[in-house]
Amino acid sequence: MLKALIKKQFLELNTFYFQNKKTGKMRSKAGIAGTIILFLMLFGMLGIVFGGLGIMLAGSLSALNFDWLYFCMMGLIAILLGTFGSVFNTYAGLYHAKDNDLLLSMPIPPSKILFARMTGVYGISLLYTALVWVPAIIAYFFEAAPTPLCIIFSILQLFIITLFVTVLTCALGWVVALISSKLKNKSFVTVLASLTFIGLYYFVYFRINEFLQSLVKNADLVGEKVKSFFYPFYLMGLSATGKVLPMVIVTAIVAALFALTYYILSRSFIKITTTKTAEKKAEYQSRQVKSNSIGKALFKKELARFTKSSTYMLNCGIGLIIMVAFSVFAVIKASAVREFISEFSVDMPELSALMPIFAVAIICMMISTNQISAPSISLEGKNIWILQSLPIDTKEILNAKLNLHTVLNAPVAALTAVALGYVLEADFSTIIYMVVAVIAYSLLTASIGLSLNLKSPNLDWTNETVPVKQSASVAIGLFGGWAISLIIGAVAFILRNKFDLSYYILACALVMVLAARFLNKWINTKGVEIFKSL
């Protein structure tokens, strides 16, 4: 019975990666090969990153006789990646799987269902943990002199660390679900948490070299601290070097933790699975509200669509945050930026004249990451009947989508242009030209995104990540936008000695406005017909 359950669990994982979500059929051989190649490439890239990190650390720490500290550090990174990689899927996977009713109606002890699902969690955790641990031990084998026992134990450690990750994810998954059920503005909190995570990632990324140097330099001190405060992790590192007793102790501790977690979860499994969290119901107060015009009502609807979806906001609005952060950073570091430019201008005096154009190109690039209009038709999905059955001119529906894109992008882009103009000490008229150009680009990207989505709509989806993350309109809008931004900068650079570039920004703005106007005309004629026929 347990074997059948575990087999089903892994079959589920297998179909997740190798089944076409649209048709429900297994992917073609070429499709499966493509998926495997994509995963291998991803693993290869991450392997190079963690392998590189291992090479930097292994030799130095081994030379200092701190081999255990190397395995301890890499083990901690593997635990972190493994835990954060699988924690967000664990709760749903353990307790709210789609086959709950089916399995619970069968003569299967709930503890066996839980065990089979925990093996699924183990499988996913193994993938993430291996991403760090496998390159780490390979790097160690190359850089140090491992004993045969070290080779065996370090390989075995992969499975023990994964077991520990499974324990952590099962416990943390429960906490994540608890917090999530209490949150009011889930989409904003998710966006904030994701941005914090990205910020932390870049902080660590830029400081990693400094940290590694300090680790090698102060290996004695760090080693002592780990021994004093994190003794089990010291044992974990020691066991991977080939020490038998620590290996036995670590294995016993992790196995005991897993058994305890399994015991606790299996006792509450039925209760958690069958109980729905009682959410506090909002009380409706009957009161008269102000009426809105059709245009305003449609705009508010589009805004609600955007702000109530963390997926939409994160994937199609992150450029707004980047622009604000970039402006603040540039203004704070204004003198450093000016100094940097003046150093370059010694060899290339025309560079200072080109800087406002480059600034516009950079802002355009950031605007391009905000593909708000590009999935907006597809996002109507099964709700499209509402707009189609209401007495609204289709042009108004499409204009509301364009307006949301422009209203969110243009003011932030204009402020960024003013901030960069100030940093570059551009004159007043140049700053005005920069503002006009970025507003024009906001209008253009709104029209490009909507036109692309009208040409390739996808209303048949069950998860909104499909229109937001996997649509042609978003991808073409994003990369096409970057290409336009690069062309703006590149053309100015090429023409720098041939023409007076004083009005180049204004000329770009004019071209963008004309292009946007042309696309809007298409949207209001052909686009309207396409929308009606959806």
Added chain:
Amino acid sequence: MLKINNLTKTYGDKKAVDNLTLHIQPGEIYGFIGHNGAGKTTTLKSVAGILQFDEGEIFIDDISIKSNPVECKKIISYIPDNPDLYDFMTGIQYLNFVGDIFGVPADERLQRIDKYAELFEIKNDLAGTLASYSHGMKQKLAVISALIHEPKLVIMDEPFVGLDPKAAHILKGIMRDICNNGGAIFFSTHVLEVAEKLCDKVAIIKGGKLIKSGTMEEVKGDESLESVFLELEA
């Protein structure tokens, strides 16, 4: 109230609706029956201005849905078989959105929302997001949103599916009230008993073609609607 003249709608090579003609007078509840895939939903969606059709004409209160869809939609409302509503809105936000689109004055809107929400017993749920609504609650909200502007013609696709018996009973009463006030109802159903009891007239569609229509007596005579329907479908 509603004139469908020679309606034809094709999907690829297949004619979903084939030269269908049907007229509905004010005060009539008109039932539309047929097996799955007979062309009921296509006809209803064409009347509601959701689907563009290939041939024929549809007039609502003598206004063509083809040439003046917005004016037509102002006096009709449509309730689909599966009420997919905006999950990111609360119930009251959705009703206000529809009220804004139809330009219903704030005081009238409030009065109607309160009246129908109390009738369907979902007033306390209006502050909740639609994602948390059950199928039946969504269906009730779709009905309320369809009544918010006092339409002259209500087009419904399987309106009783998902409704509890009490809500279904209330809806039948509302349908009769609309017709008593000079409006009309055009709805599809698989429940022949409901059609037999509720409808003034009935139309049977098969393979996209209208095979029988008229008053209930004209269509079924002394037999039950079920036996007539099964005979015609055979």
